Amino acid sequence: MKQTYELLLFDADGTLLDFDRSEHAAMRKVFARHGYPYSEELLQRYRAINSRLWRDYEKDRILKPVIHMTRFQQLFSEYGIEGDGAAFNREYLDALAAEHFTIDGAEEVCRALSQRFRLYVVTNGVSHVQRRRMRDSGLEAYFSALFVSEELGVQKPRREFFELASSAIGGFCREKALIIGDSPTSDIGGGQAFGLDTCWFNPSGRPAPVPPPTWEIHSLRELPELLSPREA
Numbered sequence: 365m366k367q368t369y370e371l372l373l374f375d376a377d378g379t380l381l382d383f384d385r386s387e388h389a390a391m392r393k394v395f396a397r398h399g400y401p402y403s404e405e406l407l408q409r410y411r412a413i414n415s416r417l418w419r420d421y422e423k424d425r426i427l428k429p430v431i432h433m434t435r436f437q438q439l440f441s442e443y444g445i446e447g448d449g450a451a452f453n454r455e456y457l458d459a460l461a462a463e464h465f466t467i468d469g470a471e472e473v474c475r476a477l478s479q480r481f482r483l484y485v486v487t488n489g490v491s492h493v494q495r496r497r498m499r500d501s502g503l504e505a506y507f508s509a510l511f512v513s514e515e516l517g518v519q520k521p522r523r524e525f526f527e528l529a530s531s532a533i534g535g536f537c538r539e540k541a542l543i544i545g546d547s548p549t550s551d552i553g554g555g556q557a558f559g560l561d562t563c564w565f566n567p568s569g570r571p572a573p574v575p576p577p578t579w580e581i582h583s584l585r586e587l588p589e590l591l592s593p594r595e596a
């Protein structure tokens with residue numbers, strides 16, 4: 365099959381940017397600033413609370429501000445920390461925006477691909493956090509545009525997210541677009557439902573989602589070869 369992709373839609377967190385490392389670094393800094401105890405166990409508990417709130421939000425059980433208002437409040441009450449969870453959340457987001465660790469190979473792969481494809485970012489998250497991290501990481505220069513869920517008012521895997529992003533991309537055509545991301549639901553499921561070819565970034569070797577993605581890679585460095593022009 366001859367590949368005819370022209371547009372590459374990249375997820376950001378866990379695909380180009382190392383969110384887990386940024387989250388940990390930002391959390392440690394803000395906890396230290398307040399003199400609150402911080403541990404790996406606390407971080408894991410925060411992640412569990414945060415994931416549950418995000419799932420509730422995706423199922424329309426809560427509104428987005430509830431996530432930001434309550435995730436640290438709940439964590440603080442479980443750990444007996446006296447603090448303002450909502451204010452702490454704002455400080456945490458500012459600290460998070462300043463951390464921009466990249467996934468191995470992201471810079472060189474984006475640079476190489478940007479010479480042959482139009483690159484876009486499709487990301488869920490807070491606008492200033494995502495935009496600043498893409499800018500500070502040096503990756504932004506390779507992208508024609510960034511689509512951030514907070515700005516679109518809807519997030520992946522919702523169809524409206526992909527409709528809004530694609531309608532803002534000049535000459536968008538489903539057959540010529542490939543979405544690349546680490547999330548089986550947001551990126552692969554969302555992309556499939558919108559009729560896109562999908563490339564699952566699976567660095568830790570998890571079992572593939574069903575239905576399977578069009579492509580699966582374990583390192584970003586596989587992408588230039590995968591996307592090189594070929595005939596069969």
Ligand SMILES: [Mg+2]
Pocket residue numbers: 375376377378379545546547
């Ligand atoms: Mg991701």
